[in-house]
Amino acid sequence: MLEITNLHVRAGNHEILKGVNLKVNAGDVHSIMGPNGSGKSTLAQVLAGRETYEVTEGEILYVGKNLLEMAPEERACEGVFMAFQYPVEIPGVGSAQFLKAALNAMRKARGLEELDAMEFLTLVKEKLKVLGVEEKLLHRSVNEGFSGGEKKRNEIFQMTLLEPRLCIMDETDSGLDIDALKVVADGVNRLRSPDRAIIVVTHYQRLLNYIIPDYVHVLLDGRIVKSGGKELALELEERGYAWVEEEVRAAGKA
Amino acid sequence: MSDAMTDATKTIETFVDQEYKWGFVTAIEQEIAPPGLNEDTIRLISAKKNEPEWLLQWRLKAYRHWLTMTEPTWHNIHYPPIDYQSISYYAAPKSKEGPTSLDEVDPELLRTYEKLGIPLDEQKMLAGIAVDAVFDSVSVATTFRKKLAELGIIFCPMSDAVEEHPELVRKYLGSVVPYTDNFFATLNSAVFTDGSFCYIPKGVRCPMELSTYFRINAQSTGQFERTLIIAEPGSYVSYLEGCTAPMRDENQLHAAVVELIAHDDARIKYSTIQNWYPGDKDGKGGIYNFVTKRGKCLGRNSHISWTQVETGSAITWKYPSCMLIGDNSVGEFYSVALTNNRQQADTGTKMIHIGKNTRSTIVSKGISAGYGQNTYRGGVKILKNATGARNYTQCDSLLMGDKCGAHTFPYIEVKNPTAMMEHEASTSKIGDDQIFYCNQRGISKEDAVNLIVNGFCKEVFRELPMEFAVEAQKLLSVSLEGSVG
Numbered sequence: 001m002l003e004i005t006n007l008h009v010r011a012g013n014h015e016i017l018k019g020v021n022l023k024v025n026a027g028d029v030h031s032i033m034g035p036n037g038s039g040k041s042t043l044a045q046v047l048a049g050r051e052t053y054e055v056t057e058g059e060i061l062y063v064g065k066n067l068l069e070m071a072p073e074e075r076a077c078e079g080v081f082m083a084f085q086y087p088v089e090i091p092g093v094g095s096a097q098f099l100k101a102a103l104n105a106m107r108k109a110r111g112l113e114e115l116d117a118m119e120f121l122t123l124v125k126e127k128l129k130v131l132g133v134e135e136k137l138l139h140r141s142v143n144e145g146f147s148g149g150e151k152k153r154n155e156i157f158q159m160t161l162l163e164p165r166l167c168i169m170d171e172t173d174s175g176l177d178i179d180a181l182k183v184v185a186d187g188v189n190r191l192r193s194p195d196r197a198i199i200v201v202t203h204y205q206r207l208l209n210y211i212i213p214d215y216v217h218v219l220l221d222g223r224i225v226k227s228g229g230k231e232l233a234l235e236l237e238e239r240g241y242a243w244v245e246e247e248v249r250a251a252g253k254a
Numbered sequence: 255m256s257d258a259m260t261d262a263t264k265t266i267e268t269f270v271d272q273e274y275k276w277g278f279v280t281a282i283e284q285e286i287a288p289p290g291l292n293e294d295t296i297r298l299i300s301a302k303k304n305e306p307e308w309l310l311q312w313r314l315k316a317y318r319h320w321l322t323m324t325e326p327t328w329h330n331i332h333y334p335p336i337d338y339q340s341i342s343y344y345a346a347p348k349s350k351e352g353p354t355s356l357d358e359v360d361p362e363l364l365r366t367y368e369k370l371g372i373p374l375d376e377q378k379m380l381a382g383i384a385v386d387a388v389f390d391s392v393s394v395a396t397t398f399r400k401k402l403a404e405l406g407i408i409f410c411p412m413s414d415a416v417e418e419h420p421e422l423v424r425k426y427l428g429s430v431v432p433y434t435d436n437f438f439a440t441l442n443s444a445v446f447t448d449g450s451f452c453y454i455p456k457g458v459r460c461p462m463e464l465s466t467y468f469r470i471n472a473q474s475t476g477q478f479e480r481t482l483i484i485a486e487p488g489s490y491v492s493y494l495e496g497c498t499a500p501m502r503d504e505n506q507l508h509a510a511v512v513e514l515i516a517h518d519d520a521r522i523k524y525s526t527i528q529n530w531y532p533g534d535k536d537g538k539g540g541i542y543n544f545v546t547k548r549g550k551c552l553g554r555n556s557h558i559s560w561t562q563v564e565t566g567s568a569i570t571w572k573y574p575s576c577m578l579i580g581d582n583s584v585g586e587f588y589s590v591a592l593t594n595n596r597q598q599a600d601t602g603t604k605m606i607h608i609g610k611n612t613r614s615t616i617v618s619k620g621i622s623a624g625y626g627q628n629t630y631r632g633g634v635k636i637l638k639n640a641t642g643a644r645n646y647t648q649c650d651s652l653l654m655g656d657k658c659g660a661h662t663f664p665y666i667e668v669k670n671p672t673a674m675m676e677h678e679a680s681t682s683k684i685g686d687d688q689i690f691y692c693n694q695r696g697i698s699k700e701d702a703v704n705l706i707v708n709g710f711c712k713e714v715f716r717e718l719p720m721e722f723a724v725e726a727q728k729l730l731s732v733s734l735e736g737s738v739g
Contacts, residue, residue, distance in 0.1 A: 072693035092709030102695035
């Protein structure tokens with residue numbers, strides 16, 4: 001579904017990603033882990049199409065298409081969804097209105113009829129129920145005045161509603177207490193399916209207790225230096241990242 | 255309502271033939287007064303309109319007073335000096351040298367019409383093409399007018415009112431905005447040529463928004479309009495002014511006056527959409543709009559509500575105000591003002607609390623984009639006898655980009671210790687992160703901006719009649735086109 005080849009990315013004069021290679025198949029859950037500043041979030045943002053980053057080399061194929069040539073909204077309409085690390089507040093814009101605009105933009109891009117207000121409400125209420133989110137969310141402005149947990153839960157709710165093909169979770173666990181973490185993980189697990197891929201970007205292993213990944217990758221200084229199964233995450237939790245750095249350095253010398 | 259106005263055939267002519275509308279004959283078209291303003295110009299205007307002597311004298315008094323005045327400079331707008339002697343004050347019927355078909359009209363303008371969803375015939379009309387088709391809305395307007403007449407509602411051009419209801423005009427003209435009021439209002443008093451007159455009899459609730467009529471009619475909106483609305487005790491009227499479509503107009507200076515009078519328990523709701531030509535991207539051309547709008551809540555429990563959506567004009571200078579004289583009277587001002595490119599707006603309101611337990615609400619939303627400069631200027635005065643007066647002011651600014659400006663000048667003067675005043679203000683910016691967030695959810699940049707701007711304005715749009723509110727939303731999106739990278 002997703003194939004990243006030799007991806008180099010810079011922000012200003014600073015090179016952040018220095019040749020990332022990654023292949024993600026439908027049905028897989030990949031976790032990308034790494035210490036602060038390793039480029040994890042940058043990778044997530046580049047996939048979503050954030051314009052503050054400049055891709056200097058490499059390519060990204062998504063369902064056979066050149067992702068880097070697509071505008072952020074086109075990517076979204078093609079099923080790329082990023083749950084934000086810091087969901088943005090949009091005062092004055094009601095959540096219902098926002099979600100309807102999003103859903104209909106995607107439906108339109110896929111050649112489907114746009115939903116009218118009644119159809120939309122029926123659908124959205126059904127999804128709210130699934131996640132156990134209160135209906136009053138719809139009457140609030142997008143993320144405005146939400147607690148950290150509410151914001152993250154809202155991201156998962158949007159993901160549930162929009163049914164993307166590729167979900168990218170950008171440090172969704174940061175700042176969550178254990179209960180909120182479980183709610184988020186439940187939501188994500190519910191979305192696991194053979195035709196959907198999920199990339200979980202995280203600093204800590206604890207989210208992976210609840211979302212069990214198929215693959216774990218370690219991103220270090222702009223490169224994926226180690227990949228493995230879910231047990232790699234546990235090892236990282238136990239031993240930190242230093243030993244991986246050590247390994248990389250040793251391999252470099254050899 | 256005059257007989258002539260209720261006659262269906264003539265009604266159609268009214269809409270398609272401006273000269274008739276204002277009582278001119280074709281011959282007069284060649285009689286456009288030479289540029290310049292003096293007492294003879296005023297005598298000419300008055301004579302052409304068959305005005306009674308008292309009105310001529312009133313105009314002359316205004317003119318003489320105007321000569322002693324200087325143009326105000328306290329506002330936060332900048333424009334080259336206006337040469338008042340270069341304007342032709344008697345050119346009311348606009349020249350017919352306009353385009354003859356839509357092919358000759360600026361395609362940019364047509365594109366805008368399309369976006370606003372304006373029917374083709376109406377497009378032609380707005381673009382200044384003579385149309386001989388019969389509009390559906392005309393027959394509707396005719397039906398409306400019959401209904402209005404049955405209720406005793408008078409709704410006609412000011413010139414007709416002067417001839418047919420001189421006693422009402424004489425009683426109320428200048429009673430809210432006196433001819434000495436301010437430089438632009440005084441100029442208007444001397445030279446006004448058209449405008450509307452509306453009278454709602456005691457206890458009558460005007461059964462429709464006075465809108466369809468005006469929308470079609472709006473093409474005749476002149477340079478120096480004078481509007482007068484009188485609501486007798488217990489009556490109600492909702493009046494809609496303006497049009498969402500930008501119109502062709504050769505007049506650069508507009509100085510209108512609107513006076514509203516609400517008697518006991520009467521309510522006037524006045525909604526405006528102003529979308530005059532704003533000038534090009536570099537600020538060339540565009541209308542200078544200097545307007546004086548004021549309502550007198552004369553009676554007990556009277557209620558005047560101003561709602562405006564100002565998106566056009568190179569310069570907007572207007573402060574629709576309320577004088578809350580009657581006890582328990584209520585004044586409201588809801589405003590969205592948008593400045594894009596090089597537009598400048600200095601707008602707001604004055605609420606003068608004179609009677610007891612008077613209440614006022616001000617909600618102002620300023621949007622600045624491009625190099626636009628947007629100023630809110632408000633004055634709330636609680637006079638000595640206004641026991642129990644209350645005011646709530648909310649004043650929000652939204653900035654797009656880093657070259658525009660938002661300015662706020664709220665003046666508050668309280669002379670009664672029982673007054674309750676609330677003031678809230680905010681300034682926000684449409685951030686790249688907000689746009690990106692919307693993009694990531696499949697919403698395009700343009701739609702994202704519309705979503706955010708409409709969210710910002712919703713408290714004001716809520717006050718507009720439904721149909722107008724929808725138009726206003728479309729209008730904002732068209733006006734902001736291209737303002738986000």
